[in-house]
Structure formats: C-alpha cells, structure tokens
Amino acid sequence: MPEKKKKITRATGNSQARESEGRLRVFLSYSRVDGEEAFKKVASAFSKLNYRVFSDQEIGGGTAFTDAIKTFISHSHIFVALLTKSAGERPWIHQETGFAMARDIPIYLIKVAGANYPTEMASQIQVVEVDEDLSNLEDQLKNNPLEALLKSKKNQVPEVIKIAEWPEHRAEWLADYAEKVQLMGRPGKVRQIGGVSSFSIPNAHINADIWNKRDQENTRSELGRHMLRRERQALEWHAKRAGCRLMIGPRILQDQDAERVRTRLEILKEFVTDFEDIEKLEIAVAPHGVDNWNVTMVGDWFVAESMAPRSTGYRHTVFNWHAPSAKAWVKRFDDEFSELTNGIDPHSDGHRDHLVRIIDEQIAAFAGK
Numbered sequence: 001m002p003e004k005k006k007k008i009t010r011a012t013g014n015s016q017a018r019e020s021e022g023r024l025r026v027f028l029s030y031s032r033v034d035g036e037e038a039f040k041k042v043a044s045a046f047s048k049l050n051y052r053v054f055s056d057q058e059i060g061g062g063t064a065f066t067d068a069i070k071t072f073i074s075h076s077h078i079f080v081a082l083l084t085k086s087a088g089e090r091p092w093i094h095q096e097t098g099f100a101m102a103r104d105i106p107i108y109l110i111k112v113a114g115a116n117y118p119t120e121m122a123s124q125i126q127v128v129e130v131d132e133d134l135s136n137l138e139d140q141l142k143n144n145p146l147e148a149l150l151k152s153k154k155n156q157v158p159e160v161i162k163i164a165e166w167p168e169h170r171a172e173w174l175a176d177y178a179e180k181v182q183l184m185g186r187p188g189k190v191r192q193i194g195g196v197s198s199f200s201i202p203n204a205h206i207n208a209d210i211w212n213k214r215d216q217e218n219t220r221s222e223l224g225r226h227m228l229r230r231e232r233q234a235l236e237w238h239a240k241r242a243g244c245r246l247m248i249g250p251r252i253l254q255d256q257d258a259e260r261v262r263t264r265l266e267i268l269k270e271f272v273t274d275f276e277d278i279e280k281l282e283i284a285v286a287p288h289g290v291d292n293w294n295v296t297m298v299g300d301w302f303v304a305e306s307m308a309p310r311s312t313g314y315r316h317t318v319f320n321w322h323a324p325s326a327k328a329w330v331k332r333f334d335d336e337f338s339e340l341t342n343g344i345d346p347h348s349d350g351h352r353d354h355l356v357r358i359i360d361e362q363i364a365a366f367a368g369k
Contacts, residue, residue: 106149188299
C-alpha cells in the first residue's frame with residue numbers, strides 16, 4: 001500500500017511539471033493604483049487560458065526591484081501591459097515596455113476603455129481593448145491569442161545572446177544561468193544533445209582520482225574541474241525536480257582514448273542508477289552521432305549551443321535567453337527525441353534497466369579499442 005501511494009504522488013508531480021513547462025510565461029505590468037482587484041481579474045483570465053503570469057508580486061523581500069523586474073521580463077515569452085487611466089500616468093509601465101522592446105520580447109497591450117497609449121508605438125504592439133470592468137477580457141484574449149506574437153518572431157535574430165570562447169567559460173556560464181533560474185524558484189527540464197552529456201562529469205572533489213581517469217592525458221586545470229563540477233551540480237538540481245532528456249552520441253568521441261570514453265559512460269551510468277525518480281529521466285542514442293555539436297537547455301529559459309569540439313571541451317558556445325527562441329528550440333528537440341525513442345514509456349516497469357542497457361551497449365562498443 002505505501003508503494004502505491006508513493007507512485008501516485010510521483011506521477012502527479014510529473015504531470016504538473018509537464019503542464020507548467022508547456023505554458024507561456026507572461027510578465028504583467030500594471031499600476032498598483034488600480035488596486036489588487038484589477039490585477040487579480042487579469043491574472044485569473046490568463047491562468048484560465050493556461051498562461052503563467054509573472055509580476056512584481058513575484059519579487060521576494062530584499063531583492064533589488066529593478067534588477068528583479070528586468071530578470072523576469074527578459075525570461076518571459078510575452079510582455080503584457082495593463083493600460084488603465086491611472087497606469088498611463090505612471091512612468092515605470094512605459095519604462096518596462098521599452099525594456100521589453102529592447103530585449104525583443106513580444107508586447108501585448110490591454111487597453112481599458114478610456115485609457116490612452118502612445119500612438120507612435122502602436123505599429124509595434126498588439127493592442128486589445130476591453131471594457132472598464134474587464135468583463136470581456138477573457139473573450140478578447142481568446143479572440144487575440146498571445147501565441148500569434150511568437151510566430152512573428154521566428155525569423156528575427158534575437159539580441160539577447162552571449163558567446164563563450166573557452167570551455168571553462170562555457171561550464172561557468174551554464175552553471176550561472178542554471179543557478180539564476182534556480183534562484184527564481186523555477187526548476188526546468190534539462191534537455192541536452194551531445195557526446196555523453198553533462199552527467200558524465202564527476203560530482204566529486206576536483207582532486208579525486210576519478211578526474212584523472214576521466215581526463216587521461218588531457219589534464220584539466222583546477223579551475224576547469226571546478227567549473228565543470230558546478231555545471232554538473234547546477235543541471236542536476238533541475239533534472240531531479242523537473243526531469244531530464246538526453247540525446248547522447250558517443251560516436252563523436254570515437255577518436256579519443258577508449259578508456260577515457262568508457263569512464264565518462266560509467267559516470268553517466270552511475271547517475272542513472274542513483275537517479276531517484278527514474279520516470280523523470282529519459283535517454284536516447286543519436287544513431288549517427290551528434291554532428292560535432294552540443295546543445296543544453298534548462299526548460300525554455302535559455303539555450304546554450306556549442307560548436308568546435310576539442311579534446312578538453314567545446315569552444316565557441318552561444319548562450320541565448322530569448323524566451324520565444326528557447327521555446328522553439330524545445331519543440332525541435334522534443335520532436336527529434338520522440339522519433340529516436342519510438343514511443344518508449346518512461347513510466348513503464350523496468351525503465352531504469354532499459355536506460356542502463358543503453359549505456360552498457362555504448363560501453364561495450366568502446367571495449368575493443
């Protein structure tokens with residue numbers, strides 16, 4: 001009986017994680033002068049349509065106001081401004097709107113009857129007009145869906161990118177961004193395509209023997225090992241809470257020392273063996289390798305695309321935290337993953353054994369080299 005109860009609880013948690021991940025993140029800019037009732041009506045309408053609403057109410061005590069607001073706007077799929085008569089007189093709504101435009105975040109303006117808005121910005125903003133009591137808001141949202149704004153962004157080049165030229169910077173920034181999302185209290189599913197994944201990095205002291213065995217002749221600096229361990233720990237925090245999907249392609253490593261590759265696979269195998277909620281972990285093998293590239297995503301918060309692999313790690317990693325672009329990356333990844341897994345159910349009995357077999361087969365492929 002206790003086992004059944006535990007299983008039901010876990011399945012419910014997975015369902016909630018999947019539902020949360022698929023929802024658009026909306027930052028709602030509004031005037032507190034209008035009172036909490038107006039905010040609640042708008043937030044309720046968005047929630048009914050399965051949108052996830054952010055606002056300044058998300059900011060905890062002791063957090064720098066402007067920095068926190070910028071963080072939430074930068075990581076939102078859509079910026080929404082509720083323009084009432086009082087809000088139009090408040091400068092920060094215009095400042096927040098301008099910041100969203102600078103970050104290439106789609107803007108959706110809800111104009112309450114009687115309010116004014118800057119006409120020079122009208123051509124760049126989706127505007128819907130609602131009654132003063134907001135009674136027709138939900139209908140207007142249904143007739144003018146936010147998703148339409150994302151489609152118009154697909155062919156634009158996002159400006160919110162950063163490039164890491166060295167493997168140490170790649171590991172450091174992966175950890176930084178994953179920890180930043182963690183501090184926002186939003187665990188995201190880890191998606192990664194690459195040789196053996198970040199979970200082939202030892203979660204052990206940087207002077208432990210496993211590092212020498214993993215690195216072989218390509219000995220890393222203490223800084224490099226420290227940053228890699230941070231990467232592993234930060235991504236593992238998200239994976240344990242929101243799940244993990246890995247597309248591995250060990251064939252990309254076929255020119256490297258076989259013992260080194262086997263060690264990395266053994267570390268990944270240990271990660272699978274120790275993973276508590278195995279239903280949240282999925283692995284597929286890319287049959288033709290991974291074409292010399294590596295992509296890491298945490299939910300649809302950010303994407304890190306690495307190219308130019310070296311024996312000591314990837315050079316030239318592009319970090320992109322433009323939310324609409326990240327969401328498109330997630331869909332592309334999941335479509336490819338579904339084709340590789342051919343409908344294998346992670347909730348089925350023996351799923352852990354299935355994942356271990358996948359890794360054992362890859363270990364065996366390097367045994368004779």
